[in-house]
Amino acid sequence: MTNKPYSVAIIGLGAMGMGAAQSCVKAGLTTYGVDLNTTALEKLKQDSAYAVSQSAVDFADKLDAVVLLVVNAAQVNAVLFGENGLAEKLNKGAAVMVSSTISAQDAKEISQKLTNLGLIMLDAPVSGGAAKAAAGEMTVMASGSKQAFDKLQPVLNAVAGKVYNIGEEIGLGATVKIIHQLLAGVHIAAGAEAMALAAKAGIPLDLMYDVVTNAAGNSWMFENRMKHVVEGDYSPLSMVDIFVKDLGLVNDTAKSLHFPLHLASTAYSMFTEASNAGYGKEDDSAVIKIFSGIELPKKGA
């Protein structure tokens, strides 16, 4: 008796998607990679992916599962249900793991459309950063049916260090991720505010960074992102505009629940201001550039 090979397509080969795809390859899954960016496709092909393409439709009938790690709900909908959409080309019973950060409402609507086509959805946002994604140790916060968890078990084993089963209801995974992003976004903005104040006060930023990362004021995001500020390197790993979107989702969620968010609404304004000032496509640590009258470290200085 032989096991049939398990085939999965990772759609969206950004910082997290590339790591997830590499982890699937390493776990021995028949891994397909999909992105519009041909450089990313070429890289994943060299990393021993089974096949890569700009459209998953090319191998839709081969797939047991699809993992979506595109930027937002609009892209998820375009991939699945747009022109030449993937959903209706997938085999009945295939599983779709939606790992993009989207609203609970969008998750529910997407789930309904997939169910109508005989497909299974896991509402499964992820966190952990690019390094954990590459190591197959993402944190997955998932909700969905037992059937969905079971069907995606090989993928979860490959990509996740921790899988949280939030419950059966689609939308719970999305909500937990959005609340997580509240913290992530506020922590980046707070890191920027603190480092900007340090610059204004004449404290060397490398020293401030060193103190904070060894003390109770540290956060995962401070340690990861303020290093970019210290190095003066705003090459985007995750962009300012991602947090304009994610903190927008945070505030939409709070509005739908009639709940006040003092800090997250402020952080949203900070990222939006950074985007409008022209830093939207830079690393999200570039939110520090909204502060005037300070001198920040230059790259290579």
Add this chain to the structure above:
Amino acid sequence: MTNKPYSVAIIGLGAMGMGAAQSCVKAGLTTYGVDLNTTALEKLKQDSAYAVSQSAVDFADKLDAVVLLVVNAAQVNAVLFGENGLAEKLNKGAAVMVSSTISAQDAKEISQKLTNLGLIMLDAPVSGGAAKAAAGEMTVMASGSKQAFDKLQPVLNAVAGKVYNIGEEIGLGATVKIIHQLLAGVHIAAGAEAMALAAKAGIPLDLMYDVVTNAAGNSWMFENRMKHVVEGDYSPLSMVDIFVKDLGLVNDTAKSLHFPLHLASTAYSMFTEASNAGYGKEDDSAVIKIFSGIELPKKGA
């Protein structure tokens, strides 16, 4: 040849001061403990302190060094320069390590008064939490003369895991600590905001806590303080009113530097609101109680 024993008094035996005093005892220093709270004095005496008292004046002439870990600048000034003040009773050349969180301006004024009495000051705020203090592994962010660092070396060896020498100028240590507190305070308030939103959205808080502490949204303060919320235990380790004070210092510092603080000013309002609502003496995680219309975990539930 024998080394003369080194004598140090720790003044203020709260969460950090008690740990610092215990660490000095363990390091073999002749350790004196001072607090108004007789329970704290009794505890430190049992932990083999050389002597304890409600006033350091009782053994002022024995001391090589004093460590001040009282609550604020007013208390530092009262201990040193108030009625029956310690400063004029100390031997010339004794070192005073001011480890309370105070403004740079207060640090400078205190230093001037100590210098006039022939005493040496180290501007040396600390961080790390009670556990690190007890383990002799506090983070010390210090500024002062080489003479001050040298004279306090035995104490720094005993209490600190890391010592940052920020520079010679008194006030730099205070400023670095205040910027650190910006992060610490915003992170507690952000943790409270996120957990309150999770409660409103029907996400179990123990699960939300578990997800965040395993993902990129984590912070030292989230992990430490939101555990109290999950357990429904607001017994004060550090109180709400401490962050009303510290975020007040953060905002004073920004004002004196003509610098805007979007998040820290908001977090200050949140802690102040919690204090005015009657939670000032509870654990600082009780800032979550400013949110209405949610049910939080009860202790022992």
